[in-house]
Amino acid sequence: MQKNLFLPVTSLFSLLLFISFNAAALPEQALVPGGIALLQLQNYSPETTVLFNNQRIAVFPYKNSWIAMAGIGLSTKPGNYEFSIKHSDGLTVNTKVTVKYKQYQEQHLTIKNKRKVNPNPQDTERIIKESIRKKKAKRQFTEKTPELDFIWPLNGRISSIFGLRRFFNEQERRPHNGLDIAAREGTPVKSTANGTVIDAGDFFFSGNMIFIDHGQGIVSLYAHLSEISVKPGDLIRQGEVIGKVGQTGRATGPHLHFAVIANQVLIDPVFMLPKDGNQFTAKSAEK
Ligand SMILES: [Zn+2]
Structure with missing residues (x-):
């Protein structure tokens, strides 16, 4: 009998973690203007879209999970910004990230x-x-x-x-x-x-x-x-x-x-x- 490879789609986004990455193949997180914010997604399905500052962002597989990557524009003011994870069943989960000041010469x-x-x-x-x-x-x-x-x-x-x-x-x-x-x-x-x-x-x-x-x-x-x-x-x-x-x-x-x-x-x-x-x-x- 063939195994069902598709996992049941759940609405649970209970665990959203900021993680630090060391692997060479991954972008480096830097929560500053001109930097990158990374978010590990739990229970991701291909219909899920992720937004940062109301802009759709990239999601890519990494090991056994999915990572969302947001570019932080150079003109971004220090403060809190939001990731929105929109699931196909209408559920949206928001999570905040704090962008710090960076001095440029x-x-x-x-x-x-x-x-x-x-x-x-x-x-x-x-x-x-x-x-x-x-x-x-x-x-x-x-x-x-x-x-x-x-x-x-x-x-x-x-x-x-x-x-x-x-x-x-x-x-x-x-x-x-x-x-x-x-x-x-x-x-x-x-x-x-x-x-x-x-x-x-x-x-x-x-x-x-x-x-x-x-x-x-x-x-x-x-x-x-x-x-x-x-x-x-x-x-x-x-x-x-x-x-x-x-x-x-x-x-x-x-x-x-x-x-x-x-x-x-x-x-x-x-x-x-x-x-x-x-x-x-x-x-x-x-x-
Ligand atoms: Zn140049």
């Missing part, structure tokens, strides 16, 4: 091409169109279960960390929302995980840029490339070369701007990347 950069700091009206028209395109890519939500065992897109020195308050030619602009990895022009850039290309093209500030969807609102972004070797719709394997390091757009030298989006907000990629996957960061950690 200032960075002052000089850009020779002044139009990249003070765009002319024609540039502004282009920037507006591109921001709509970027928003569309950031909002991508596909049901595919994400694989979050990210790898470094290349080996290189970290030339700029996430979250820095940025001043270009002494004028304050948006904070740095990714991780800059310096490398020679032409260095191959690899996809951090399996996924599908959402968009790829030349952008005013970001230069040649690629967006890859990894499922359930997890998107990776690669900017300032000298070359793009993929197109929208392409299925990408983790580690596949998708382009080359460059300095297109607003850049002071060749580097990869690598960014990660979760539930439509940009989070610090270091919380997603393995500690030992980049020989340059591994060396500096030993010092």
Whole structure:
């Protein structure tokens, strides 16, 4: 006789625990602006949806349970925020998480091409169109279960960390929302995980840029490339070369701007990347 593999669906969400993770394949929890909140789900079924701050978030299997992962936007004020677990039978369970303050340093950069700091009206028209395109890519939500065992897109020195308050030619602009990895022009850039290309093209500030969807609102972004070797719709394997390091757009030298989006907000990629996957960061950690 065949065993029934489906467990009876229960309405019990009695045990919701915040857990600390050590396994390399999991994102690191950091309850700060630009960080990640993790929630272990009990009695999860595929019809269950989980929201954070009213935004649907990613849920993925881990060992014998399911983990919900929320990105915490850089502009998030310290305080309490809510996870909502919505079950197919209508039951909703809410649980709070406290986001703490984090100080981000200032960075002052000089850009020779002044139009990249003070765009002319024609540039502004282009920037507006591109921001709509970027928003569309950031909002991508596909049901595919994400694989979050990210790898470094290349080996290189970290030339700029996430979250820095940025001043270009002494004028304050948006904070740095990714991780800059310096490398020679032409260095191959690899996809951090399996996924599908959402968009790829030349952008005013970001230069040649690629967006890859990894499922359930997890998107990776690669900017300032000298070359793009993929197109929208392409299925990408983790580690596949998708382009080359460059300095297109607003850049002071060749580097990869690598960014990660979760539930439509940009989070610090270091919380997603393995500690030992980049020989340059591994060396500096030993010092
Ligand atoms: Zn950058």
